[in-house]
Amino acid sequence: MKEKIKYSLLFILAIQTFSCQTTADFILGSNKTKTFISDDDYFEQNFAQKSIEKSKLIIPTNDQFDQLSYQMQSNSLSVYYGIANDYFYSGNQLNMKSCSGQFQTLYYKVGKDENGLDKQTVESNSFLKDFDLDKNKKTAIFIYSYKLGSMGNSKIFEVISELRQQDPNFDYRIISLDKHDIKINTAANRR
Numbered sequence: 768m769k770e771k772i773k774y775s776l777l778f779i780l781a782i783q784t785f786s787c788q789t790t791a792d793f794i795l796g797s798n799k800t801k802t803f804i805s806d807d808d809y810f811e812q813n814f815a816q817k818s819i820e821k822s823k824l825i826i827p828t829n830d831q832f833d834q835l836s837y838q839m840q841s842n843s844l845s846v847y848y849g850i851a852n853d854y855f856y857s858g859n860q861l862n863m864k865s866c867s868g869q870f871q872t873l874y875y876k877v878g879k880d881e882n883g884l885d886k887q888t889v890e891s892n893s894f895l896k897d898f899d900l901d902k903n904k905k906t907a908i909f910i911y912s913y914k915l916g917s918m919g920n921s922k923i924f925e926v927i928s929e930l931r932q933q934d935p936n937f938d939y940r941i942i943s944l945d946k947h948d949i950k951i952n953t954a955a956n957r958r
Contacts (some may be wrong), residue, residue, distance in 0.1 A: 801913065803949045813913050816940075817924045825898060832946060834894045839910065844948045846870075846915075846922045848908040848942060850877050851900050854886040867926050870907075874930060877905055904938040912944040 803809040810821050822892050827835055828844065842859035847870040848855040856877055861869045876884060889902070900906050907930060909923045921942065930937045 787838060801948060803945075806949060809943070809945065809949050813911075818929070819924070819941065823938075823940050825940055826946050826949065827942065831894060831897065832944075835910075835942060835944075838894060844910060846910055848910050850874055851889050851895060851906045852904065853879065853889070853902050855889050855895055856884055856886050860885050865922060867921050867922055871926060871930070874905060874907055888907060898940065899942075901938055904936045905934065906938040906940060909939065909941045913939045913948075914945070 782956070798933075801812070806826060809826075810824060814821070814824060838884065842857060843864055844858050845865045847858035847861065848862065849855055849859075850873060856873060858864060858870065858873075861873060863869055873884070889900060895908075907926070908925075911923060927939050930939075
């Protein structure tokens with residue numbers, strides 16, 4: 768019996784060692800590459816079943832994508848871009864940039880207990896000023912890629928669901944990082 772366990776463990780270790788895909792990638796379904804024929808196809812495959820409104824999805828133009836990439840790199844942002852109302856509260860003030868609990872805490876502090884929170888006007892954020900954000904609502908802004916696999920479910924979709932239920936002034940946007948996997952861009956301004 769010990770021999771079988773020993774060989775089973777060695778077999779699993781060998782597969783893990785010589786495989787191009789990590790166990791986490793396999794389990795979470797992450798790091799897969801797909802091609803989408805249109806923005807609509809992208810939305811249907813990634814958001815339609817998750818009660819996400821199509822109007823909340825932002826597929827950045829090339830210039831916007833460059834701005835976002837720079838901000839993500841310089842501020843170490845991953846899943847949570849920030850929260851906007853009259854002001855913008857960047858996700859870079861989270862100790863753990865991908866912690867949903869910390870993001871929700873930041874969300875609830877906005878407009879109530881803002882001591883120690885860094886903020887700037889929405890108009891001074893070159894990336895956000897192009898989007899139609901309702902200043903009377905708190906808008907949680909997420910960064911999404913289908914390549915995250917099922918991690919997006921807990922990091923984004925569960926947070927949206929919880930905040931929707933708890934706050935009537937909740938709004939959200941999801942910024943897609945997947946524009947280069949959408950082969951036919953239907954919006955003329957995405958050049």
